[in-house]
Amino acid sequence: MRPLFVFLAFSVAGLGQISTSGANSGYLPFDALKDKVTALAAEAPERVKLVTLGTSAGGRPMLALEIGTAPGKQAVLVGANIVGYHNAGSQAALDLAERLAKNPALTATRGYYILPALNPDAHDVMFGPLRYRRSGNGGPLDRDRDGSTGEDGPNDLNGDGRITEMRLPDPAGAMIIDPNDPRVMIPAGAATSGRYRVLIEGSDNDGDGLLNEDGVGGERPDLNFPHQWMAGNPEAGAYPGSTPEARAVMEYVLARRNIALAVIYGPANTLLAPATTATAGADDGYFAKLAALYKQNLLPAGFSQQRVGAPSVAGGLRNWLYHHFGVMAVELDIWGIPPRAASSGPAPEEPITIERLEKMSNEEFLALGEPRIAAYLKQIKAPGMVSAKMLIDNVKSGRLNPARMAQMMRSMGLKAPPAPVAGTNGAAAPTGAAGVAGDTMAYLDREAPSAFTAWTPVVLPDGARAEVGGVEPFAAIAPPQEILTKATAAHSAAVLAMAGELPRITITEVQATPAGDGVWKVKAQVANTQMLPTHPHRGAGAQHHLPVRLALYLGGAATAAPEHRTVSSDNLCLDEAPLSAEWTVRARKGTRITVAATSSNAGQDRREIELR
Numbered sequence: 001m002r003p004l005f006v007f008l009a010f011s012v013a014g015l016g017q018i019s020t021s022g023a024n025s026g027y028l029p030f031d032a033l034k035d036k037v038t039a040l041a042a043e044a045p046e047r048v049k050l051v052t053l054g055t056s057a058g059g060r061p062m063l064a065l066e067i068g069t070a071p072g073k074q075a076v077l078v079g080a081n082i083v084g085y086h087n088a089g090s091q092a093a094l095d096l097a098e099r100l101a102k103n104p105a106l107t108a109t110r111g112y113y114i115l116p117a118l119n120p121d122a123h124d125v126m127f128g129p130l131r132y133r134r135s136g137n138g139g140p141l142d143r144d145r146d147g148s149t150g151e152d153g154p155n156d157l158n159g160d161g162r163i164t165e166m167r168l169p170d171p172a173g174a175m176i177i178d179p180n181d182p183r184v185m186i187p188a189g190a191a192t193s194g195r196y197r198v199l200i201e202g203s204d205n206d207g208d209g210l211l212n213e214d215g216v217g218g219e220r221p222d223l224n225f226p227h228q229w230m231a232g233n234p235e236a237g238a239y240p241g242s243t244p245e246a247r248a249v250m251e252y253v254l255a256r257r258n259i260a261l262a263v264i265y266g267p268a269n270t271l272l273a274p275a276t277t278a279t280a281g282a283d284d285g286y287f288a289k290l291a292a293l294y295k296q297n298l299l300p301a302g303f304s305q306q307r308v309g310a311p312s313v314a315g316g317l318r319n320w321l322y323h324h325f326g327v328m329a330v331e332l333d334i335w336g337i338p339p340r341a342a343s344s345g346p347a348p349e350e351p352i353t354i355e356r357l358e359k360m361s362n363e364e365f366l367a368l369g370e371p372r373i374a375a376y377l378k379q380i381k382a383p384g385m386v387s388a389k390m391l392i393d394n395v396k397s398g399r400l401n402p403a404r405m406a407q408m409m410r411s412m413g414l415k416a417p418p419a420p421v422a423g424t425n426g427a428a429a430p431t432g433a434a435g436v437a438g439d440t441m442a443y444l445d446r447e448a449p450s451a452f453t454a455w456t457p458v459v460l461p462d463g464a465r466a467e468v469g470g471v472e473p474f475a476a477i478a479p480p481q482e483i484l485t486k487a488t489a490a491h492s493a494a495v496l497a498m499a500g501e502l503p504r505i506t507i508t509e510v511q512a513t514p515a516g517d518g519v520w521k522v523k524a525q526v527a528n529t530q531m532l533p534t535h536p537h538r539g540a541g542a543q544h545h546l547p548v549r550l551a552l553y554l555g556g557a558a559t560a561a562p563e564h565r566t567v568s569s570d571n572l573c574l575d576e577a578p579l580s581a582e583w584t585v586r587a588r589k590g591t592r593i594t595v596a597a598t599s600s601n602a603g604q605d606r607r608e609i610e611l612r
Helices: 004-010 030-043 087-102 120-127 244-254 281-301 317-325 354-359 362-367 370-379 388-397 402-411 435-447 481-499 537-542
Strands: 048-055 061-067 075-080 111-115 165-169 175-177 185-187 195-200 259-265 328-332 452-459 465-471 505-516 519-528 548-554 559-561 566-569 579-586 592-598 605-610
Touching (some): 030 061, 030 087, 061 244, 075 481, 087 111, 087 120, 111 244, 244 317, 354 402, 362 388, 362 402, 370 388, 505 605, 519 548
Antiparallel strands (some): 048 061, 519 579, 548 592
């Protein structure tokens, strides 16, 4: 039931020459993916472990590759395709897993948990005879509360093997045809005629007067996490964690406090504007640094840094990881349709306004030329006696200047009408030719014309007339193999670069100064020497990770004051003060003491000194 405008706005990845039969090249169905990860684990059993973290509602295993991990060893979590139709994310996760499995040096200081297919029940819809997007798992769900499940899903009304969209004329509809591109539907705004309802392609299979309200598939794991969980939405689940998929992921993650960074491959991209600062708050600076690292790795692959990324959804995995589990977490969409290149022609002319006239010199006014001045006079409905030639002659002779001209226009009440608003009757602004929707259509026109189904008249079983058409379901999220290979490689490089900036605690000072009579003043401090914080500011409140601790350990009969020998910090950052402690120690000369720094996800360090 999504209008095309919304569909395009949130589907910002592209596809080359598309056909229903050949669009899956480079993508693995779930069983082939399972074979792939099994083989990776068998090739390097000493470093790669394959585990099952749970079972989907449809009875499929949820798999995880643990590469170079060990208890207490810092780790990165990479999860993919919990939305069900983001198969490009699964391929990116596999690409990273292969690189890690074949190169032990990449896991020397940190491990990786790779979860390549978090919604296995929906994963294979891409490969079915009817192509459509599905996010629901394999469980039953009665969306319309009529006692039946899956009885009214989408229908392929035009027989092209894919579910697109359907527009029905409706005076109360919220959409109109974009006058600048009749393939695209845009919000109606103030328009009072030409309105449509835009729905997913299908008919009223159960005769209840509703269209496509109860399709195949159960609850959506991608909406079933606690942060901003959408109560009242049947697809979001009966309660947070009600889906076996979401529950298995949360239990798996909560048991691994050594996770220092989480990367989710899904349809959103939180490192591309404007999503970078959507919910970060005090952690904006860190996300900006991650975004810079990410964009550096897009350039060599030839991908745009300028496209817009969608924010992660409410009730989604990325938001739970950041807000509740308390770890730096991002979501990346692998690839997106690039913005159209800026025109190489002359820049559009700045419109003439009274305010602009007031600031013009005589020369600037004359440079406008007679045709533009005449058009402006017509626009403001100047009296017929006032012509462009007359104004030009008066300015040339010195009898008039632009500032005086503007003053006269104001006194006569002359001004240009406001620019037309998109969606209103009359000349509409080029919404279809601008923004994400325009980028998508321009890309498909250039690279994948077969990905758009022209609007075709259909008659529904109840006699209603409609039109079916729109963008192929996977055209904007599943690039062809050549582009996919570049995109997955770029994202593996980006994740490895981010992992290189994980927090690392280091004892930077231990000093024992004798104070006489067997007493020493001991000072120590520990700092985070890496770009990312030991805990995001949000994570400090979540308290799922142990704080960084700096502790003093004494040998022999030594004593210390204060008696409590440990200090802690919920957040150590590179650009903030280190964690410091000071103790008074009474001991014999030659006694050895130890200062140790520990954390659950940022490593550990220790120093031993002799009191002299």
